[in-house]
Amino acid sequence: MTDRYDAIVVGSGPNGLTAAATLSVHGKRVMVIEAHDEIGGAIRSSDLGEPGWMHDTGATIHALAAISPAYRTLDLAGAGVEFINPEILLSHVLDHGGASLYRNLDATAEGLGRDAKQYRRLIAHSASHFEDLADDVLGPILHMPSHPVTLARFALVALLPMTVVGRMFRTEEARALLAGSAAHSFTPLHHPLTSSFAVMLHAAGHSAGWPFAAGGSSRIADALATIVVSHGGEIVTGTTVESRSDLPDHAALLLDTGPAAAAKILGDELPKRRARRFRRFRHGPGAFKVDFNLSGPIPWRYEPATRSGTVHVIGGYRELIAAERATSRGEMPDAPFVLVCQASPSDPSRAPEGHQTCWSYAHVPAGFDGDAQPKIVAQIERFAPGFSDVVLSSTATGPHALEAGNANLVGGDVGGGSYSGMQILRRPTLSSRPYRTGAPGTYICSASTPPGAGAHGMSGHLAALDALGRELR
Numbered sequence: 001m002t003d004r005y006d007a008i009v010v011g012s013g014p015n016g017l018t019a020a021a022t023l024s025v026h027g028k029r030v031m032v033i034e035a036h037d038e039i040g041g042a043i044r045s046s047d048l049g050e051p052g053w054m055h056d057t058g059a060t061i062h063a064l065a066a067i068s069p070a071y072r073t074l075d076l077a078g079a080g081v082e083f084i085n086p087e088i089l090l091s092h093v094l095d096h097g098g099a100s101l102y103r104n105l106d107a108t109a110e111g112l113g114r115d116a117k118q119y120r121r122l123i124a125h126s127a128s129h130f131e132d133l134a135d136d137v138l139g140p141i142l143h144m145p146s147h148p149v150t151l152a153r154f155a156l157v158a159l160l161p162m163t164v165v166g167r168m169f170r171t172e173e174a175r176a177l178l179a180g181s182a183a184h185s186f187t188p189l190h191h192p193l194t195s196s197f198a199v200m201l202h203a204a205g206h207s208a209g210w211p212f213a214a215g216g217s218s219r220i221a222d223a224l225a226t227i228v229v230s231h232g233g234e235i236v237t238g239t240t241v242e243s244r245s246d247l248p249d250h251a252a253l254l255l256d257t258g259p260a261a262a263a264k265i266l267g268d269e270l271p272k273r274r275a276r277r278f279r280r281f282r283h284g285p286g287a288f289k290v291d292f293n294l295s296g297p298i299p300w301r302y303e304p305a306t307r308s309g310t311v312h313v314i315g316g317y318r319e320l321i322a323a324e325r326a327t328s329r330g331e332m333p334d335a336p337f338v339l340v341c342q343a344s345p346s347d348p349s350r351a352p353e354g355h356q357t358c359w360s361y362a363h364v365p366a367g368f369d370g371d372a373q374p375k376i377v378a379q380i381e382r383f384a385p386g387f388s389d390v391v392l393s394s395t396a397t398g399p400h401a402l403e404a405g406n407a408n409l410v411g412g413d414v415g416g417g418s419y420s421g422m423q424i425l426r427r428p429t430l431s432s433r434p435y436r437t438g439a440p441g442t443y444i445c446s447a448s449t450p451p452g453a454g455a456h457g458m459s460g461h462l463a464a465l466d467a468l469g470r471e472l473r
């Protein structure tokens with residue numbers, strides 16, 4: 001056998017591994033090179049030094065992975081990946097009460113009282129045609145739509161800022177529930193297209209739920225790696241790629257890295273204008289993550305939150321808008337937006353019997369170097385008095401530590417780059433082939449490319465298919 005590879009993939013996040021798996025099942029000889037000692041990027045899982053516990057150190061909620069066309073093609077279910085839904089997908093807790101997203105659209109709408117009809121009007125079509133919508137939305141923005149009517153109906157709302165969609169609703173519950181989901185964009189909610197995150201995530205929820213991966217998110221990475229290796233591929237860990245010239249001979253190079261890192265690896269091979277664009281690619285606000293081991297359930301005042309996989313913790317709609325605006329301006333709010341996930345009731349393998357895990361992160365300014373844990377605890381305590389009494393231990397991972405463990409998480413940005421302004425369209429270029437870097441035979445396939453953040457592997461899959469139609473034909 002020669003030392004020439006059909007393809008080298010740099011980075012083993014879900015996109016890098018999906019690219020490698022897609023190429024492998026097409027009979028290509030692939031090598032994956034990963035900087036960290038473990039594969040998986042932002043879908044790793046760990047006991048964080050306490051045997052008997054299991055935490056997802058990055059992504060935990062798999063609303064998009066569960067419906068990923070790439071994972072369906074690669075048959076991840078056949079490779080042992082199981083998604084488990086919580087009883088209630090999401091609750092948004094308020095000082096008095098709250099609101100919940102159920103798998104069932106009618107149950108969700110009815111819970112929103114006077115806004116039931118408006119919720120159905122906003123979400124029902126996208127939810128009932130979700131597979132068609134996913135075909136058109138989980139890829140480059142510039143493309144010939146496969147389902148133009150469904151896409152057009154989605155776009156009518158999706159193009160609007162969340163603050164405009166918020167005005168279509170009369171209750172605090174409906175506004176807060178939708179705006180909390182829109183805030184997964186890490187973008188101030190008066191920006192165009194922010195409502196697209198709410199509509200997509202809610203429609204996905206009514207379609208396949210917001211599940212956890214049984215046994216931890218790393219099971220997704222393990223399944224993809226097994227596909228690569230069983231087809232003769234190789235995976236090398238603990239090796240940071242600095243330059244293309246350091247790599248073995250290859251026909252195609254796929255970079256599961258941020259655009260600036262891609263520019264560095266490709267050096268002078270990258271056309272100058274493209275190199276400038278890649279270096280100027282903007283990153284978004286950061287995340288400050290805290291994983292808790294708990295002696296029992298979180299004592300939420302809003303009872304449905306106890307049965308929810310995800311809980312949005314911020315308070316009302318106005319508080320959320322203000323907090324998101326502050327973090328994007330580089331200011332740390334006193335009361336940040338906190339996402340809490342409770343995986344162990346659905347997946348008891350993650351905690352010793354009778355105990356629970358709690359995954360949380362707060363939205364913080366890019367590169368924030370303070371300690372956000374006291375603010376996270378205070379936010380949870382506000383809606384779950386007595387939370388601190390059930391905490392046995394905790395592990396905090398701020399923006400710098402996130403980046404130190406994974407170079408793609410620049411300044412703690414977990415979304416692969418800011419979604420504000422034109423960059424929601426230019427990731428990193430506005431093109432029907434956004435994966436091509438402009439340097440011959442090279443592709444960028446991380447979450448900085450369409451369809452963006454999430455553990456769905458679609459960027460890797462689409463970049464691999466592009467390479468299979470060109471150098472690897």
Ligand SMILES: Cc1cc2nc3c(=O)[nH]c(=O)nc-3n(C[C@H](O)[C@H](O)[C@H](O)COP(=O)(O)OP(=O)(O)OC[C@H]3O[C@@H](n4cnc5c(N)ncnc54)[C@H](O)[C@@H]3O)c2cc1C
Nearest residue numbers: 011013014015035041042058059060061241446447454455
């Ligand atoms: C804390 C956190 C929570 C999240 N929560 C969710 C969630 O609940 N649901 C969801 O869908 N998504 C979530 N996400 C986002 C999701 O995990 C990412 O969008 C997804 O992992 C991106 O995949 P990727 O393959 O593009 O990059 P990554 O997963 O970031 O992987 C990139 C890999 O490339 C490696 N690498 C980078 N540069 C080099 C180099 N030069 N040489 C070698 N290797 C290199 C890195 O070490 C890393 O392993 C979360 C992310 C984080 C960090």
